[in-house]
Amino acid sequence: MPSNPNRRSSQIGKKLLPWLDVLAIGAWGILLLKYWLTNKLNLLINPNYFGLVIAAATGLLVVSTFKAKELLQHRGREMVTNIQHLSLFPPGWGSALLLTAAIFGFLVTPQVFASEKALQRDVSELLGATRVKPQAFRASVPPEERSLVDWVRMLNVYPEPDRYQGSKVKVQGFVIHPPELGKEHLLLARFVITCCAADAYPVGLPVKLPETSEQYPPDTWLEVEGQMTTEIIAGKRQLTIAAKSLRKIPQPKNPYSY
Amino acid sequence: MNQFHNGMTLFLSLLVEAMPFLLLGVLFSSLLLFFVDERKLAEKMPKNPLMGALIGSTIGFLFPVCECGNVPVARRLLMQGVPAPVAIGFLLAAPTINPIVIWATWTAFRDQPEIVILRVVFSLLIATIVAVVFSFQKDLTPIVQPAIARYLKFHRPAEHKHRFQSYQKKQQQADTPSLLQSGTYFLGTGQAMRLETAATAVASPAFSDGKPLGAKLRLVLENTVQELRELGGMLTLGSAVAAAIQVLAPRELILSLGAGPITSVTAMLVLAAVVSICSTVDSFFALSFASTFTSGSLLAFLVFGPMFDLKSIGLMLAIFKPRAIFYLFALPALLTFLLTLVLNLYFF
Numbered sequence: 001m002p003s004n005p006n007r008r009s010s011q012i013g014k015k016l017l018p019w020l021d022v023l024a025i026g027a028w029g030i031l032l033l034k035y036w037l038t039n040k041l042n043l044l045i046n047p048n049y050f051g052l053v054i055a056a057a058t059g060l061l062v063v064s065t066f067k068a069k070e071l072l073q074h075r076g077r078e079m080v081t082n083i084q085h086l087s088l089f090p091p092g093w094g095s096a097l098l099l100t101a102a103i104f105g106f107l108v109t110p111q112v113f114a115s116e117k118a119l120q121r122d123v124s125e126l127l128g129a130t131r132v133k134p135q136a137f138r139a140s141v142p143p144e145e146r147s148l149v150d151w152v153r154m155l156n157v158y159p160e161p162d163r164y165q166g167s168k169v170k171v172q173g174f175v176i177h178p179p180e181l182g183k184e185h186l187l188l189a190r191f192v193i194t195c196c197a198a199d200a201y202p203v204g205l206p207v208k209l210p211e212t213s214e215q216y217p218p219d220t221w222l223e224v225e226g227q228m229t230t231e232i233i234a235g236k237r238q239l240t241i242a243a244k245s246l247r248k249i250p251q252p253k254n255p256y257s258y
Numbered sequence: 259m260n261q262f263h264n265g266m267t268l269f270l271s272l273l274v275e276a277m278p279f280l281l282l283g284v285l286f287s288s289l290l291l292f293f294v295d296e297r298k299l300a301e302k303m304p305k306n307p308l309m310g311a312l313i314g315s316t317i318g319f320l321f322p323v324c325e326c327g328n329v330p331v332a333r334r335l336l337m338q339g340v341p342a343p344v345a346i347g348f349l350l351a352a353p354t355i356n357p358i359v360i361w362a363t364w365t366a367f368r369d370q371p372e373i374v375i376l377r378v379v380f381s382l383l384i385a386t387i388v389a390v391v392f393s394f395q396k397d398l399t400p401i402v403q404p405a406i407a408r409y410l411k412f413h414r415p416a417e418h419k420h421r422f423q424s425y426q427k428k429q430q431q432a433d434t435p436s437l438l439q440s441g442t443y444f445l446g447t448g449q450a451m452r453l454e455t456a457a458t459a460v461a462s463p464a465f466s467d468g469k470p471l472g473a474k475l476r477l478v479l480e481n482t483v484q485e486l487r488e489l490g491g492m493l494t495l496g497s498a499v500a501a502a503i504q505v506l507a508p509r510e511l512i513l514s515l516g517a518g519p520i521t522s523v524t525a526m527l528v529l530a531a532v533v534s535i536c537s538t539v540d541s542f543f544a545l546s547f548a549s550t551f552t553s554g555s556l557l558a559f560l561v562f563g564p565m566f567d568l569k570s571i572g573l574m575l576a577i578f579k580p581r582a583i584f585y586l587f588a589l590p591a592l593l594t595f596l597l598t599l600v601l602n603l604y605f606f
Binding site: 021024025028032035041043044045049052053055056059060063066067070093094095096097098100101104105108110111113114116117195196197 | 267268269270272274277278285482486488489492
């Protein structure tokens with residue numbers, strides 16, 4: 001008697017579907033571990049949550065292993081289906097989606113956000129720079145050792161730019177050319193991540209250049225040394241770095257601040 | 259191409275951030291099966307809609323899960339026969355009214371304690387009101403997914419058990435030969451067994467009765483895998499949509515609405531729905547708008563965001579039909595709008 005090929009394939013599908021679950025859950029466990037081991041996790045989320053993600057990766061791998069073990073032990077026997085089986089998707093879709101997302105995760109390396117993303121934001125907001133958690137700032141650090149984010153935090157607490165007149169500055173960041181700034185200025189910025197890349201926001205300070213800004217294309221990483229001064233930019237008094245030297249540097253391993 | 263990469267990064271970061279909370283919620287929900295006799299819990303839940311709504315809104319304090327985690331728990335509770343107002347109250351309030359979220363909000367808004375307090379008060383108020391509104395829908399069939407409706411129709415745990423016990427008691431007292439009872443019987447296994455009795459025994463979820471530990475653990479595993487599969491698939495879809503909108507929609511448009519008392523609240527409500535950020539960390543996100551947006555609108559974001567966002571539509575579709583989800587969106591949105599607008603106009 002010729003067997004019905006549709007029926008046979010659906011039987012094979014029934015046997016393979018539980019393995020799709022094992023694969024999808026396991027793949028996410030491995031992907032999370034891979035992000036951690038290859039130091040890519042810091043491009044996606046704030047380091048405060050690393051522990052949580054590593055625990056989750058372990059948990060997913062444990063679930064996937066137990067499921068695989070159970071499938072192997074009960075091979076051939078009809079699986080007891082859960083009574084409360086509800087699904088909006090046809091069987092296998094949920095796992096297929098999870099697996100697809102994990103495969104994308106393996107294929108696409110997380111990207112470091114650049115000036116283009118920063119310019120999607122309101123630039124006056126960039127210059128306003130009042131968005132950083134003030135309780136994290138450290139006043140005791142000597143001015144030339146403060147990072148760009150330290151400066152912005154400081155400015156957040158004491159906004160009067162003249163207070164910093166003449167302070168020495170040495171900061172690192174990447175270049176943005178907001179349309180509001182002329183040729184003699186550029187914006188030196190960094191992204192801050194409070195939770196995950198979805199809420200990454202840029203903070204920055206304008207830099208007054210000795211030469212024109214065309215030498216420094218957007219997204220170039222620079223170490224700027226100079227002195228603080230006050231300039232009127234876009235109709236606002238604004239703390240500005242008067243640069244003495246600008247040195248091109250490679251993109252830091254950890255491009256974000258947290 | 260760059261847009262695509264940015265979008266992918268957002269998408270993956272949302273998933274990586276949400277995955278631990280999803281796993282926590284699913285594990286918790288599966289272990290709840292194991293340790294808690296939900297039928298007893300369901301029986302203890304007050305039938306009074308207002309009390310039920312209040313209790314449902316506050317039991318989140320015992321279960322620190324955020325909005326990716328609370329949907330499986332709410333689904334479980336509903337299927338175990340917990341009254342609808344309790345489940346709805348839990349669904350809406352649990353992501354906000356729990357120790358971790360309150361602590362995170364306090365960290366972010368230490369200098370504005372009124373935001374922390376009002377976030378809790380407003381969430382509780384809105385969740386209770388919406389839950390009471392839903393209590394008028396006595397029959398859940400039109401609002402939940404057909405599969406759950408079917409399940410609830412055939413497994414009314416609390417009532418069933420009660421009826422079954424009183425039936426047994428009556429039977430013992432009367433000492434009637436069981437074959438004289440009406441019904442369908444299995445014969446031939448020594449003793450006749452009434453079909454209805456057998457069906458009840460088979461249908462009740464298998465956890466609280468004395469099954470061996472191994473079997474229980476296997477069911478916990480099975481449940482975990484199943485919920486990870488279903489809710490994970492939904493989370494993937496929702497995160498994809500959220501990432502796409504973040505990349506494609508001009509953010510200036512949303513941000514330029516910032517300062518007016520009405521436009522800012524409206525803009526924040528939209529942002530809360532679009533950004534889909536987890537409630538444990540959304541207060542830091544809101545803090546980043548503290549300078550440009552009114553305090554009322556920040557509260558709107560903090561109250562409405564955990565109740566409803568694009569990502570959670572996917573998760574909620576695992577329980578409710580679209581019509582119910584519309585009410586779960588519209589009622590909290592309007593109430594949040596009203597409360598925070600009053601704050602903006604008269605208090606802040």
